Amino acid sequence: MASESRKAPVQFGIRLRRILCGRAGWSGLVLQLVFAGLIIWLGYEIFANAKANLQNQRIASGFGFFQQTAGFGVSQSLIPYSESDTYLRVFFVGLINTLVVATVGIVFATILGFAVGVGRLSPNWLIARLSGGYVELVRNLPLLFQILFWYLAVLGALPGPRQSLSLFGQIFVNNRGLVIPRPIPHDGLTAFIAAIVLALAIALGLRSYARRRLFREGRLLTIWPYVLGLLIGLPVLSLVAFGTPFSLEMPQLRGFNFAGGLRIVPEFVALTLALSTYTAAFIAENVRAGIQSVQRGQTEAGASLGLSHGATLRLIVVPQAMRVILPPLTNQYLNLTKNSSLAVAIGYPDLFSVFAGTTLSQTGQAIEIIAITMGVYLLISLLTSALMGLYGWRLDRSLGR
Amino acid sequence: MKRVFFAATVAVALGLGLQTAAAQTLKSVKERGSLSCGVSQGLPGFSLPDDKGNWTGLDVDVCRAIAAAVLNDPTKVKFVPLSAKDRFTALQSGEIDVLSRNTTWTLSRDTSLGVNFTGVTYYDGQGFLIRKSLKVNSALELNSASVCVQTGTTNEQNVSDYFNGNNMKYELIAFGTADETVKAYESGRCDVFTADISQLYSIRLKLANPADHVVLPEVISKEPLGPLVRHGDDQWFDIVKWTLFAMINAEELGVTQKNVDEMMKSNKPDLKRMFGTDGNLGEQLGLTKDWVARIVKAVGNYGEAFDRNVGAGSKLGIARGLNQLWNKGGIQYAPPIR
Numbered sequence: 001m002a003s004e005s006r007k008a009p010v011q012f013g014i015r016l017r018r019i020l021c022g023r024a025g026w027s028g029l030v031l032q033l034v035f036a037g038l039i040i041w042l043g044y045e046i047f048a049n050a051k052a053n054l055q056n057q058r059i060a061s062g063f064g065f066f067q068q069t070a071g072f073g074v075s076q077s078l079i080p081y082s083e084s085d086t087y088l089r090v091f092f093v094g095l096i097n098t099l100v101v102a103t104v105g106i107v108f109a110t111i112l113g114f115a116v117g118v119g120r121l122s123p124n125w126l127i128a129r130l131s132g133g134y135v136e137l138v139r140n141l142p143l144l145f146q147i148l149f150w151y152l153a154v155l156g157a158l159p160g161p162r163q164s165l166s167l168f169g170q171i172f173v174n175n176r177g178l179v180i181p182r183p184i185p186h187d188g189l190t191a192f193i194a195a196i197v198l199a200l201a202i203a204l205g206l207r208s209y210a211r212r213r214l215f216r217e218g219r220l221l222t223i224w225p226y227v228l229g230l231l232i233g234l235p236v237l238s239l240v241a242f243g244t245p246f247s248l249e250m251p252q253l254r255g256f257n258f259a260g261g262l263r264i265v266p267e268f269v270a271l272t273l274a275l276s277t278y279t280a281a282f283i284a285e286n287v288r289a290g291i292q293s294v295q296r297g298q299t300e301a302g303a304s305l306g307l308s309h310g311a312t313l314r315l316i317v318v319p320q321a322m323r324v325i326l327p328p329l330t331n332q333y334l335n336l337t338k339n340s341s342l343a344v345a346i347g348y349p350d351l352f353s354v355f356a357g358t359t360l361s362q363t364g365q366a367i368e369i370i371a372i373t374m375g376v377y378l379l380i381s382l383l384t385s386a387l388m389g390l391y392g393w394r395l396d397r398s399l400g401r
Numbered sequence: 402m403k404r405v406f407f408a409a410t411v412a413v414a415l416g417l418g419l420q421t422a423a424a425q426t427l428k429s430v431k432e433r434g435s436l437s438c439g440v441s442q443g444l445p446g447f448s449l450p451d452d453k454g455n456w457t458g459l460d461v462d463v464c465r466a467i468a469a470a471v472l473n474d475p476t477k478v479k480f481v482p483l484s485a486k487d488r489f490t491a492l493q494s495g496e497i498d499v500l501s502r503n504t505t506w507t508l509s510r511d512t513s514l515g516v517n518f519t520g521v522t523y524y525d526g527q528g529f530l531i532r533k534s535l536k537v538n539s540a541l542e543l544n545s546a547s548v549c550v551q552t553g554t555t556n557e558q559n560v561s562d563y564f565n566g567n568n569m570k571y572e573l574i575a576f577g578t579a580d581e582t583v584k585a586y587e588s589g590r591c592d593v594f595t596a597d598i599s600q601l602y603s604i605r606l607k608l609a610n611p612a613d614h615v616v617l618p619e620v621i622s623k624e625p626l627g628p629l630v631r632h633g634d635d636q637w638f639d640i641v642k643w644t645l646f647a648m649i650n651a652e653e654l655g656v657t658q659k660n661v662d663e664m665m666k667s668n669k670p671d672l673k674r675m676f677g678t679d680g681n682l683g684e685q686l687g688l689t690k691d692w693v694a695r696i697v698k699a700v701g702n703y704g705e706a707f708d709r710n711v712g713a714g715s716k717l718g719i720a721r722g723l724n725q726l727w728n729k730g731g732i733q734y735a736p737p738i739r
Contacts, residue, residue: 057632059493059515071558073573083561156588175589176547255545256592266590344577347585353552358575361486361553364514
């Protein structure tokens with residue numbers, strides 16, 4: 001430490017010069033300043049010119065439009081929304097819809113992608129060929145086409161509300177979506193949730209205790225009967241003590257559509273299906289490449305330790321493969337999120353559709369709205385990258401790098 | 402993705418200050434030798450390309466009339482198909498010289514979008530198209546219905562006013578283009594399709610079995626459709642405005658595509674003013690003296706264009722109704738050429 005701090009001033013001077021001037025010495029500094037000045041001037045010119053042009057043509061500008069009444073309906077909103085709300089609320093409705101479809105899509109794409117990727121390497125001929133066929137079919141067809149296929153050909157072929165397919169007379173499927181009973185919370189809900197959380201916490205504690213015993217004594221404790229008992233017993237106990245946590249509101253056919261119950265709109269289903277199956281094909285290839293990058297000796301070492309095929313894969317191969325899989329996997333997550341903006345083709349009210357679409361055409365403020373929308377997608381993507389980076393950093397640490 | 406690209410281009414174009422030719426439109430159209438005209442992506446009767454790429458329709462005829470007046474050639478028009486939501490940005494950014502795309506004239510559009518409406522080519526209203534099998538006779542029976550609409554239209558807002566005003570619930574599903582909206586209606590995703598009534602008739606023709614669908618009697622809004630131009634070029638504004646007025650005045654004075662050459666020889670003072678044999682009204686606009694003759698020779702008078710595209714002489718067969726001339730029971734009325 002001491003020697004480093006003595007050298008610091010010298011290094012600092014050199015480094016500063018290098019940052020400021022590059023290899024060209026102090027004359028380089030002038031060049032860099034000129035270049036930076038040019039960029040700032042260009043940015044200012046663009047801004048000033050746009051402002052002048054907008055004023056000349058008397059096009060409204062600024063962000064006042066956020067407070068105006070939107071006046072149009074939106075088919076899916078997870079926050080309360082009515083036509084008399086403002087454009088600001090429309091923005092959040094769209095943003096949440098985008099985040100929901102991206103999150104659900106990413107979860108499904110990851111599960112399906114890993115399954116297919118591992119499936120392609122399966123010794124079972126049928127599974128390997130089916131997985132291979134899936135990848136080649138799905139990744140080679142345009143995404144927009146697949147979205148329209150799911151929406152118009154698959155979901156559009158479902159019967160109308162009056163001829164709904166029904167499951168136990170409580171769940172209905174028709175071309176307006178999936179209708180399920182809506183849970184209505186009662187007094188017992190808090191206790192019920194607390195019981196489940198408590199049961200999960202104890203179960204996790206038990207598991208880590210069992211693992212420590214395993215590593216210390218080499219003996220595997222049987223804990224699953226206790227875990228099962230806890231997970232069923234505690235919630236049942238809360239039911240008995242505090243009453244039912246919720247009742248169900250049954251959907252009923254009234255007029256053109258079902259009233260009551262919860263409805264998942266077909267636009268959401270079609271978009272999620274298309275995005276996740278499409279992205280899963282790419283993830284599958286990443287997973288396959290990752291697994292194949294782990295040397296064969298590792299599998300053999302696992303086998304010689306007496307681990308089963310599944311355990312070798314789970315404990316030895318996949319953690320090492322993850323290092324290779326992670327960067328392209330992040331790419332796929334980002335692609336999925338950005339591709340969700342194709343939603344407008346099937347009328348799913350995502351950010352791009354309700355904000356950069358309807359709001360833009362009603363207010364005409366192209367520059368502000370496009371800039372905000374670009375900023376939001378950029379932010380979502382950067383956050384995704386950061387999260388994946390964090391995971392990668394933890395992974396590297398746990399693998400001892 | 403095309404839309405993203407388009408909107409981004411517009412933002413950049415406005416930003417980089419492609420000087421959007423204030424007071425220069427006439428000059429730049431003449432230099433270019435063609436008129437750039439924004440139209441719909443395919444709406445029978447208003448603007449629709451045939452299999453050879455020839456556009457026809459009432460909105461298209463307005464573009465051709467302008468080209469005839471300015472360039473003396475109704476074929477020198479470059480048609481730019483635009484979705485409802487892209488149309489204003491295309492005009493703002495200077496990509497098109499005039500937008501003639503069944504666009505409703507409203508106060509907020511006229512003021513905050515940086516555009517000027519030049520007149521009304523078609524007085525329309527919003528209505529509902531529904532399957533006959535649902536046995537609905539009035540829009541007031543539509544409580545809880547799912548409604549398909551094209552995004553970026555006044556229809557999207559009117560439908561909210563109508564349902565809320567009548568204490569009815571509804572589900573609105575908005576699509577990016579007219580075609581996508583029609584497909585969703587056909588697949589049964591919605592009970593009703595809402596748009597301007599002229600559009601409903603035109604879309605019904607495109608459906609597999611037009612007779613299975615009916616337009617409900619209610620007209621829930623005023624939709625005066627007309628061409629529009631950018632703010633900041635008054636001369637061009639006048640030219641587009643008076644092109645439509647010329648077509649309407651021609652009908653009023655009985656000038657048709659067939660008899661225009663004879664009428665030019667007439668001694669009636671209003672015809673002489675119109676054809677420039679007396680005075681120089683066309684030159685005051687920045688055009689030639691025979692501008693009206695050019696327009697009528699190219700597309701006929703307003704009534705002829707109406708009949709040929711949407712009226713009795715077309716597949717749509719829409720009655721003149723409000724669009725009849727003021728002295729024949731309608732409200733089409735143009736200021737005099739004098």
